[in-house]
Amino acid sequence: MSHSPIDRTAAWEVLAGHAGEMRKRHLHELFEDSQRGRTFTRKAAGLTLDLSKQRWSEATLERLLDLAREAGVPEAIEALLAGERVNVSENRPALHTALRLPSDASLVVEGEDLVPGVHATLAKLEAMVERFHTRQWRGATGHPIHDVVNLGVGGSDLGPLMVTHALADYRPADAAHIDVHFASTMDGSQLVDYLSRFNPETTLFVISSKSFTTIDTLSNARTARDWLLSRLVRDGNGGVDEAMVMRQHFIGVSAKPEKMSEWGIAEANQLEFWEWVGGRYSLWGAIGLPIALVVGMAHFRDFLAGAHAMDRHFAGAPLADNLPVLLALAGIWNVNFLDIRAHSILPYDGRLEYFAAYLEQLEMESNGKSATHDGREVAYSTCPVLWGQLGPNAQHAFYQLLHQGTQPVVCDFIAPLRRYDDVAEPETREHLKSQHRLTLANCFAQSRLLMLGDDAIDEPGERPGHKRYRGNQPSTTLLLDRLSPATLGALIALYEHKVYVQATIWGINPFDQWGVELGKQIAGETEEILANHAGGEHMDASTRALVAAVWQAEADDASRDER
Structure with missing residues (x-):
């Protein structure tokens, strides 16, 4: 385990040189290997993680695993689960x-x-x-x-x-x-x-x-x-x-x-x-x-058990087969070596409507940091900007940017394999299962097109520029056996542990949020000024003008009330 800044380690330098080679390679070239899908797919706790559409090779992954070892990821996993004080700035464990x-x-x-x-x-x-x-x-x-x-x-x-x-x-x-x-x-x-x-x-x-x-x-x-x-x-x-x-x-x-x-x-x-x-x-x-009020305690306990199954996998699986570690390393590769700073979460199941918003907080509040444990300002990017929504809706909203925009984006596609098995009426069940197949077809097609670009389209003749798809946009596909309390618990725990592994490599603390504290303090001071109609001389000209606009609106309302 190295005590040098991670970007000054031999493992980081090797990856930086390797990234120069990989940037020249398109995903369609990497998929000339017919075994690629199998090579980069892992399963655990009712989840299947397919990382084959990431812009990396087996050699890339080996180098990333070296980086994880250099950063002390195995020791960090053990420390987290044993209750050591991994929340350094607040001097306490993080024992969710x-x-x-x-x-x-x-x-x-x-x-x-x-x-x-x-x-x-x-x-x-x-x-x-x-x-x-x-x-x-x-x-x-x-x-x-x-x-x-x-x-x-x-x-x-x-x-x-x-x-x-x-x-x-x-x-x-x-x-x-x-x-x-x-x-x-x-x-x-x-x-x-x-x-x-x-x-x-x-x-x-x-x-x-x-x-x-x-x-x-x-x-x-x-x-x-x-x-x-x-x-x-x-x-x-x-x-x-x-x-x-x-x-x-x-x-x-x-x-x-x-x-x-x-x-x-x-x-x-x-x-x-x-x-x-x-x-x-x-x-x-x-x-x-x-x-628990909505699903009952039996299902709530299943939810906890699913998360615990992922915890056991995180603790015991070798790094090369460890779902949270692999997901984290894909993120490190994209952010720090391919310069992809935008990340979209795209569930293909309406029940996961709020999952992207949940991950926005989990990841950006945890890893939106620019200082290491020892207070040194980082010289590399940390957490990317996350956003997303339901994939079928997003196809009609911002997929235009994903396919033909100038901003590179990495996407996580999330979907259950099975749905509607429990619908009693046969004809309705078949209609709904057909809709689920349509949803999965869209999910798989979008990730394929993002990967291959024009090579995914069998169309003769030269395509005009406005119809060209460059492809080479990396993505991850996460399949749940079915969306159940247990698999949802495992899915959330997967992302929790991914965040922790990335924080370990970046040398930052994912368990504090000092960045939000000063805003709360200033908001309290500003609210007092607004309520008392006094003070604020120390504020900047813009904020003084905004406060004055509120005071004027209140004065106008009071004058109207008197009339």
Whole structure:
């Protein structure tokens, strides 16, 4: 393991020279090898990873594996899973993988076995879910809860939102009367829609915030609390008081139980997670309450088991067969040696509608860093810009740029092999399976065209320039046996570990997010200036003018009200 900056190692220099050779080769030339697909395909935990359409060769991969060893990737994997303090800037472990350990496992970190505490929280979560599903969780006026609104942002929103949508097919019959909703925006636009439609007697709010100080979440929570109190207490419901409303209509999920208590959340309604779980890695535990409410605890445990299967693969598979390592190395090759800085996530399944947004946070908040562990500014690119949406929709939106634009982009195509086997009516089942085949045909065709360009088209004569496809755009194809709780868990864990491997090679910390902290601080100062109609002399001219525009709008509104 080298202690030199990674870009000054022999392995990096060898790759840089090799990249000069590979840039001259087109993917259609590489595919003259009829065994290429098999050579670059691996399987684990219900997933098939096809990296054959990456612009690399077997020699490239060998050199990348040398780089991974030079960067200490094997040791880093062991350190992560053993609970060492891999979150260097905050001096703590990053143990989201502990949240999906089975109950008969043991993980002793700094003298404490974490598994009993994890499963105690899961047991409390399960008891809550059962009360909802059996209609035993009732509001202050005695009616069963129908609408559950998760108030959270970032990791407390994106993960549960993505998974509940992806696994909606797995909702058990006893959960049919519970509808789960999400409100994250601090402007209240999502929340106001719910408050205008929902019955306060049958609505409960889950306040999800690791620190329980997140202004976005607490501003929504205060509005929700006032809405409930004004309708259930102040409107004269006999026998209903504030304590009853807080007890029956709020659940808190946080690493700060004392702050939940101060806010008024009953201790019995508090679900705790730990400082060693990063927000964007937290959906496996108590933050996953909305997931468990939608799919039930049996499926939630399958979800955890799928992620744990990927953890075991990550821990035990040789680097050359290790799915997260290989996916990470493909990214390193594209970003640092082929200068491809844009990455599009393209699921070909409508249930994965929010997967790209989830990965945007997972990857860019984790690896959007420019300083190494020792504070040195990096001299190389780190995380690419991620974006994406459902592939069939994106074909009619931004695929034009992918095929004929000037910006090189690497794409991840994601699709399940099987779907609609459980549709009872034969004719409908065949229609839907036909649509699924059409979707897969589009998925495979698009990656093939991105790879081969004009060589994919059997058309005589010279093509005019505006119809030319240059090809040579790299992509990865990820196939799930089927989209299930277990395979979705494995898919998410795959990308989590990919992020960690890349961070290890780049020498950065994927578990902190100091880049967002200063913005929060300045926003707080600016909000005080806006509210007090004073101050701001120290701000730049642009911001002073924007603040003045708000003050003027408020003055105009007040003048109108007086008239």
